Amino acid sequence: MKPSLITDHPFGEDYAKRLGVAPWRGHLPGPKVEEWRFTPLRSLAKIAFVPATADIDVDVIPRNVPKVPGAVRLVLVNGVYRKDLSDTDLGKGVELSHGKVAAKEGSSLVALNAAYAPASLALHVNGKAKKIIHIISIGAAGPTPTALHPRITLTAEAGASVTLVESHVGLPGEAYFSNPVASITVGEGASVRRYVSVDEDSEDFHLATSLVKVAGGGTYEGFHLGLGGALTRQEIRVALTGENANVRLNGAYALTGTSHHDITTVIDHTLPNCTSNQIFKGVVDGESHAVYQGRIHVARDAQKTNAQLVHKALFLSRGPQVDCKPELEIYADDVQCAHGAATGEIDPNHLFYLAARGIDPETARSLLVEGFLADGVNEIGDEAVREIFGAAIGGWLKRRQA
Amino acid sequence: MALLEIENLHASVGGKEILKGITLALEPGEVHAIMGPNGTGKSTLSNVIAGREGYEVTKGNVWLDGKDVLAMAADARARAGIFLAFQYPVEIPGVTTSAFLKTALNAKRRAAGQPEIDAMELLKLVKAKTAVLGMPYDMIKRALNVGFSGGEKKRAEVLQMTMLEPIVAILDETDSGLDIDALKVVSEGVNSLRSPDRAFLVITHYQRLLDYIVPDHVHVMAGGKIVASGGKELALELEAEGYAKYLNAAA
Ligand SMILES: Nc1ncnc2c1ncn2[C@@H]1O[C@H](COP(=O)(O)OP(=O)(O)OP(=O)(O)O)[C@@H](O)[C@H]1O
Numbered sequence A: 001m002k003p004s005l006i007t008d009h010p011f012g013e014d015y016a017k018r019l020g021v022a023p024w025r026g027h028l029p030g031p032k033v034e035e036w037r038f039t040p041l042r043s044l045a046k047i048a049f050v051p052a053t054a055d056i057d058v059d060v061i062p063r064n065v066p067k068v069p070g071a072v073r074l075v076l077v078n079g080v081y082r083k084d085l086s087d088t089d090l091g092k093g094v095e096l097s098h099g100k101v102a103a104k105e106g107s108s109l110v111a112l113n114a115a116y117a118p119a120s121l122a123l124h125v126n127g128k129a130k131k132i133i134h135i136i137s138i139g140a141a142g143p144t145p146t147a148l149h150p151r152i153t154l155t156a157e158a159g160a161s162v163t164l165v166e167s168h169v170g171l172p173g174e175a176y177f178s179n180p181v182a183s184i185t186v187g188e189g190a191s192v193r194r195y196v197s198v199d200e201d202s203e204d205f206h207l208a209t210s211l212v213k214v215a216g217g218g219t220y221e222g223f224h225l226g227l228g229g230a231l232t233r234q235e236i237r238v239a240l241t242g243e244n245a246n247v248r249l250n251g252a253y254a255l256t257g258t259s260h261h262d263i264t265t266v267i268d269h270t271l272p273n274c275t276s277n278q279i280f281k282g283v284v285d286g287e288s289h290a291v292y293q294g295r296i297h298v299a300r301d302a303q304k305t306n307a308q309l310v311h312k313a314l315f316l317s318r319g320p321q322v323d324c325k326p327e328l329e330i331y332a333d334d335v336q337c338a339h340g341a342a343t344g345e346i347d348p349n350h351l352f353y354l355a356a357r358g359i360d361p362e363t364a365r366s367l368l369v370e371g372f373l374a375d376g377v378n379e380i381g382d383e384a385v386r387e388i389f390g391a392a393i394g395g396w397l398k399r400r401q402a
Numbered sequence B: 001m002a003l004l005e006i007e008n009l010h011a012s013v014g015g016k017e018i019l020k021g022i023t024l025a026l027e028p029g030e031v032h033a034i035m036g037p038n039g040t041g042k043s044t045l046s047n048v049i050a051g052r053e054g055y056e057v058t059k060g061n062v063w064l065d066g067k068d069v070l071a072m073a074a075d076a077r078a079r080a081g082i083f084l085a086f087q088y089p090v091e092i093p094g095v096t097t098s099a100f101l102k103t104a105l106n107a108k109r110r111a112a113g114q115p116e117i118d119a120m121e122l123l124k125l126v127k128a129k130t131a132v133l134g135m136p137y138d139m140i141k142r143a144l145n146v147g148f149s150g151g152e153k154k155r156a157e158v159l160q161m162t163m164l165e166p167i168v169a170i171l172d173e174t175d176s177g178l179d180i181d182a183l184k185v186v187s188e189g190v191n192s193l194r195s196p197d198r199a200f201l202v203i204t205h206y207q208r209l210l211d212y213i214v215p216d217h218v219h220v221m222a223g224g225k226i227v228a229s230g231g232k233e234l235a236l237e238l239e240a241e242g243y244a245k246y247l248n249a250a251a
C-alpha cells in the first residue's frame, strides 16, 4: 500500500512496516560504500526527519527562484505537484501526467524515494517542445524537520527535443532532507537539455539522483549548479544505450561556510561511436568540502568512444577540502579518453592586472571567480539560462562579500 | 608642480637592488621617453610606480600631483590617475573584456563621485574608441587578452587607457609587437590623449615610435639609474650608436 499523500506519519518503524519498506535510515548508504566514502551521512542520520506534508501553507514562490523567460512553471511543494501554483499551458509537444512511482531499481536512495514519493511528475515530450519547462521544487519543513522525495520522469520520444530547468529551493523553517530522483529517457535522435540549480539553505540536505538513458543518435546536455546547503549530492548516471549517442554533462559549484557538495557522475559507454564530455568547475571558501567523482566506463564493444572529463577547483582560502576522483575503466581498444583535474588559487598576476585598472581586491576576486566558473557555465546551450545561472553565481558572490 | 615626481627611488627584488636612485619629473603635458638595455630596470620602475607587490622600496618617493603614491594600494593608485600599459598584458580566462572595462570604468567613476556607466553608454563609448584604434568591436566579447595576438594585446592596453583617461600613463614597450600600421594607429591614439593635464612615460627600445609620439625628453636608463637625458635627438643618437658608452658610465 502506498499513500498518494503522506501526512502526519512519523518516519518510524511502524510507518515503514505499513509501507512494506525498510526504515529510512536503513536506506542510507553507509561509510563503507566506496561511492560514499567522501560524503558521510552521519549528520543527516542524526536528525529525526518526518515525512513531508503537502498541505503546508505555501502560496509564494521563494525569491531566489529565477524567472526563465517564456518558460512554463511547474511547482512541487515537498515533492507534491501544486497545480494552483503552476502554469497550465505546457505548449505544444509536452504532456504532463502523474504517474505512480514504480521502479524500485537502483540505489538505496532511489528505493527510498520510490517508497515514499507521493507520485511522479511525468513529462512526455513528443516533437519539439516550444516552451522551456521550469520545475520548481520547494522544500518547506515548517516546525519539524521534514523529508521530501520529489520524483520527476521525463520521456523524450524519438526525434523530440525539450529544455528543462530545475530549481531546488527551500522556505524558511526547520531543516529538510530532499531526496529527488529524476528519470530521463532520451529517445532515438532526441535532444534533452536539463539545467539544474540547487540553492538550498545552509541547514538543508539534498541528495539527488539522476538516471539518464540516451538512445542511438540522442543528445543529453546536463548542467548542475550547486550553491549551498548543509550537504548536497548530485549524482548523475548516464547510460548511452545506442550508437552515436552524445552526452555533455557540466556544472559549477560555489561553496562557503561548512557546506558539503558532492558531484558524482557515472557514464556508461556500451556501444560504439558515442561521446561524453564533462567540465565541472568549483570555488571553495570557508570550511567547505567539495567532492567530485567521475567514472567513465567503456565496454569492450564501445569502440570509437570519445570521453573527456575535466574537474577544476579554485581555493579562495586555506580552509576548504576538495576530493577529486576521476576513474576511467576502459575495455575497448580504439578509444579517445582523457581526464584532467587541477586545483589552484587566484593568480596574483591577475589580481595585480585588475588592481592596475582601479579595481579593488574584493571586486577583482569576484570577477576572477566568475571568470573561473564561466568555463563551465558557458557550456550551457540555452542563452537565457546561461545568463540566469551566471547571475545566480554573481548573487552568491555578493552574499559572500556581505 | 610636476604631475609625476620620482625622487631618488631605490627598489629591490629578493634582496637585489634593481633601481638605484631614479629621479624624474613629468610636468603637465609632457612626454618622457625612457630607453635602455634589457634588464636595466625599466619595467621594474613602472611596476613600482603602479604598485605591484614583491618590490621593496628602500629609499625615495613618488608623488602624483602632490599625492604620496607609495602610500596607496595599487588599485587606489589607478583610481587616482596612474595607468600602466603592461609590457606583457596577462590573459584572464572567463572574464570578458566588456565586463572588465565596465568594472574598471565604474571603479574610477565611483571614486570620483560620478554615476556609474550603464550598458548602453559603455557600448557606445567602446564602439567609438575601438573604431579609432582600428580594433574589431567584437573583441570586447572575448575573454580579456585570451588568445589575443601580441599586437592585439597592445591595442587593448591603449583602448583601456583611452577609456580610463589617466593623469599619468606609463607605456611599457607598447610598440613591441605592433605592425607598422598599428604602430601609427596606436600612436595616434596616444597623441589624441596628449593634453596639458596629462603626462606620459614611454618606455621603448625603438626610436621609430618616437617619430610618432614625439617626446619632450629622452632618458637613458642603465644599471638601475638614469645615466643621460636629452631631447628627442638623443633617441636618434642611441639608434645610431647603441648603449656602449652609457654602459661604461653605469658600471
Ligand atoms: N621578481 C624578480 N625576481 C628576481 N629578479 C627580478 C625580478 N623582477 C625583475 N628582476 C630582475 O630585475 C632586472 C630588471 O628587470 P626589468 O624587467 O625591470 O628590466 P627591463 O629594463 O624592463 O628589461 P626589458 O628591456 O628586457 O624589458 C632584471 O635583471 C630582472 O631579471
Ligand SMILES: [Mg+2]
Binding pocket: B042, B043, B044, B087, B172
Ligand atoms: Mg621591461
